[in-house]
Amino acid sequence: MKRITLLTSLGGILLAIGCSDDSKTGGPTSPDSPPEPGEYYVDIYDSTRVCQGTNLFTDGHEPGNMRVVETDMEGDVLWEFILPESWISGTIVGFEAELLESGNILITISGSGIYEIDRSGNTVWEHPDPKCSHDADRLANGNTIYVFGKVDTRADASVKEVNAQGESVWEWKAFAHYNESPYTDVAYQGWTHTNAVTRLQNGHTLISLRNFDMTVEVDSEGSPVWEFQWEDLYPTTTFPALYPHDPEIHDDNTLLVCLQAESPYQLVEIDRATGNALWEYQRDTLRVCRDGDRLPNGNVLVVGVMGDLNESVIFEVTPDQEIVWQLRLYQTPVNQQPGYFYKAQRICS
Secondary structure (H helix, E strand, O other): OOEEEEEEEEOOEEEEEEEEOOOOOOOOOOOOOOOOOOOEEEEEEOOOOOOOEEEEEEEOOOOOOOEEEEEOOOOOEEEEEEOOHHHOOOOOOOEEEEEOOOOOEEEEEOOOEEEEEOOOOOEEEEEEOOOOEEEEEEOOOOOEEEEOOOOOOOOOOOEEEEOOOOOEEEEEOOHHHHOOOOHHHOOOOOOOOEEEEEEOOOOOEEEEEHHHOEEEEEOOOOOEEEEEEHHHHOOOOOOOOOOOEEEEEOOOOEEEEEOOOOOOOOEEEEEOOOOOEEEEEOOOOEEEEEEEEEOOOOOEEEEEEEOOOOEEEEEEEOOOOOEEEEEEEOOOOOOOOOOOOOOEEEEEO
């Protein structure tokens, strides 16, 4: 089992190079090498059934030492970047990283903005905006689209698209379409608490409105062309109560989403044409589910918190609901926080 030594710091980055036996952030998997609290620890790994590759994710368990990490399938750190203190403002509720086609990393930090770095840790683009939270994507045209939902008001744009110069070229306001009951009465960590956005191939935009228990698709003019109210699928005693996260549309017009709170399932895939559930997943020990990505082999990569251990976890589950890989932040309780891992990306080989 290799361990990675962090040799040098360059403009906020720590480069993982070489091998040793004293890495703090490596991930042992063998019984004779027990993990230490705060280590990445892979305790489930069926190499024949996983989507092989590396894992890119964010880790916020150490204040002042928040990082973007890439590990191999055994949990060993291959690369990491420590966020500069100047990038952090207040309490972070959304903190994600995305690998771009260029090989650069796009980092979204709520209350701060969006930052693009190369693999040497150099900042190649940045867009500071305190009204940025949860999610940002680089579009095919070079623009960047992102959401605001941390403490948004009716006057705020829920989604913005900016060009390379940081100029706003498109925005969407929920107020223009949902200034009516029951949405006008909602207020929890903001009005909409919008937590995800995706620009679709047809030019429309998919938006996750957490506080409305809704996923909506809007056209280029911002008009809703498809809505899915998750309460219609799983009725609850209160509204809102399902808090959808991270919806993704697949080529067969299905949609995978993470649900929380009163939902009987934590991951659900629906047929968008009928609204019927095609796949439902519930793990009894999973307290919070923040991210679910369908992998090329059909499995799903999930990010959440294990309620029995109170630990942040990333795991891969098959369509028949078997867990074939799992990485834990060992013995590092999240307490009442939603977790120290927010989103993860499998870079498949």
